[in-house]
Amino acid sequence: EAFILGEGEKKIEEKIDTRTPNTTIFTFNKEDHTLANLLRDKLLKNSHVTFAAYRIPHPLFAKFELRVQTDGEITPKEAVLASSKDIIQDLNALKTNFTREYELRKMVGGAQNGI
Numbered sequence: 001e002a003f004i005l006g007e008g009e010k011k012i013e014e015k016i017d018t019r020t021p022n023t024t025i026f027t028f029n030k031e032d033h034t035l036a037n038l039l040r041d042k043l044l045k046n047s048h049v050t051f052a053a054y055r056i057p058h059p060l061f062a063k064f065e066l067r068v069q070t071d072g073e074i075t076p077k078e079a080v081l082a083s084s085k086d087i088i089q090d091l092n093a094l095k096t097n098f099t100r101e102y103e104l105r106k107m108v109g110g111a112q113n114g115i
Contacts (some may be wrong), residue, residue, distance in 0.1 A: 024076035
């Protein structure tokens with residue numbers, strides 16, 4: 001329930017910050033520190049991102065705001081999309097490696113137990 005979107009609720013809202021150039025504030029609904037920290041970390045590794053930080057407006061609500069500023073070569077939205085794709089690739093690689101290791105250990109364990 002805490003992570004299921006309500007009717008008419010958007011997963012991500014985008015608001016351009018007019019006070020700072022090349023800056024956008026993204027509000028992620030029904031998400032917490034897990035995704036926020038992953039995105040922030042990946043964004044800071046992007047050479048075009050000059051600032052990336054998040055805040056949780058209230059600890060009882062699963063929502064965070066991600067502020068992203070770029071150097072103007074790419075937009076903050078493009079930076080978030082690229083970082084999201086990188087995270088998905090990392091998670092797929094983790095899944096593949098974990099599954100392979102699990103299956104290998106299962107085969108070795110079965111052989112050692114005479115199965």
